[in-house]
Amino acid sequence: MTPETASVPPATADDLFRFLDALGIGHSTKYHPPVFTVAESVSLRDEIPGGHTKNLFVKDKKGNFFLLTVEENASVDLKTVHTLIGAASKVSFGKPEKLMEYLGVVPGSVTAFGAINDKGHNVTFVLDADLMEHDTINCHPLTNDATTSIGRDDLLRFMEATGHRPLVLKVTG
Template identity: 80%
Template sequence: MTETEPKTAEDLFRFLDSLNIAHSTKTHPPVFTVAESESLRDEIPGGHTKNLFVKDKKDQYFVLTVEERATVDLKTVHKVIGASSRVSFGRPEMLLEYLGVVPGSVTVFGAFNDTGGNVTFVLDEDLMKHDIINGHPLSNDATTSIGRDDLIRFLEATGHPPLVLKVTD
């Protein structure tokens, strides 16, 4: 496996197992929007996530992981997350290079592919009220459920100690 080849869901699950982090994954048809994924709610308990891949003018990259129905004010969120300027969405090429995923599959679990530490991960305070957090395991045709505290342990183990901040309205 080369450095640039994104890791797979199976690699992610092995990594979680190596950390003794309990996780469960449910496969489903690919979902690209929150609306499409809402059909899965009855089957998968916990907080469901929406992930925004953004950057500031100095090319600092962030993944904002929030509850799926929450809104993020992109005009002001930079003040909360410590960006140098207003943020805009990151380009798909950078998403693939840093997190190993394509648009529609942005996930907090992408930290696993960011071996260069290029991205800061921000978890919304409201999302972290859930005991279980759900995210795509590097592709949007499955949902992986993990404990809130284990998600933080996972991020720390990938070298991405997360910022837990109030980033939603």
């Protein structure tokens, strides 16, 4: 954590919505009981159309961090994904402390929208190509008690507005 970000609290869902509004990005949010896993969120599928996400916060042995955002039912081979994303070694899951420090979220609330909190550009964001075939992408808005729907191209615009150029790669099997 850098001195300039040490005392800045992470963005909230409302901060995220204001940021999207300022960019002219349309979004809609459905509030629901907190969900911690893909299995718990299945009941929302009929109510929220589009691609639903699963997020893997991983790191390599050199301390490079990546957020892999994939379609909820997709599988990622953690033994080989490093060859696709440019990691220095095989990857393992990042610690919750780094998740909070870099993305401003806790486990169960991991989201591509965490880019708004990555002021130091410590994380490489990877959006799976299969997920990006959906016109609408659904992500937690920094908490797991809501789902925010955003257009695929608008998600890319959001990422770029936070200073991140996400990699769009096929990382799922």
